[in-house]
Amino acid sequence: MPLKYNPYTQRYEYAEEDMEPTYNEYEGRYEYGKAEDLSYSPFTRGYSKKGNKLVDKFNPYTGRYEQVPEDWEIQQNPFTGKYEFAPKK
Numbered sequence: 001m002p003l004k005y006n007p008y009t010q011r012y013e014y015a016e017e018d019m020e021p022t023y024n025e026y027e028g029r030y031e032y033g034k035a036e037d038l039s040y041s042p043f044t045r046g047y048s049k050k051g052n053k054l055v056d057k058f059n060p061y062t063g064r065y066e067q068v069p070e071d072w073e074i075q076q077n078p079f080t081g082k083y084e085f086a087p088k089k
Contacts, residue, residue, distance in 0.1 A: 012080065
């Protein structure tokens with residue numbers, strides 16, 4: 001799963017090959033995802049289009065829960081230097 005540049009947020013994000021920047025009407029922003037995939041997290045009280053098989057995981061570096069695929073783990077993003085969930089290497 002590569003890092004892709006999101007021109008709407010001007011950030012690099014981990015996304016699957018078939019994901020494109022998609023407008024999330026519930027959050028009022030663009031994110032990589034699929035229009036047909038929508039899930040709600042009670043921890044973030046937000047909606048995500050990153051996939052329909054997401055789990056809530058706690059990121060100790062941000063102090064927040066995030067919706068991510070179950071097999072992702074925390075790694076350092078080489079573009080931002082921040083620790084975030086990403087696919088296993």
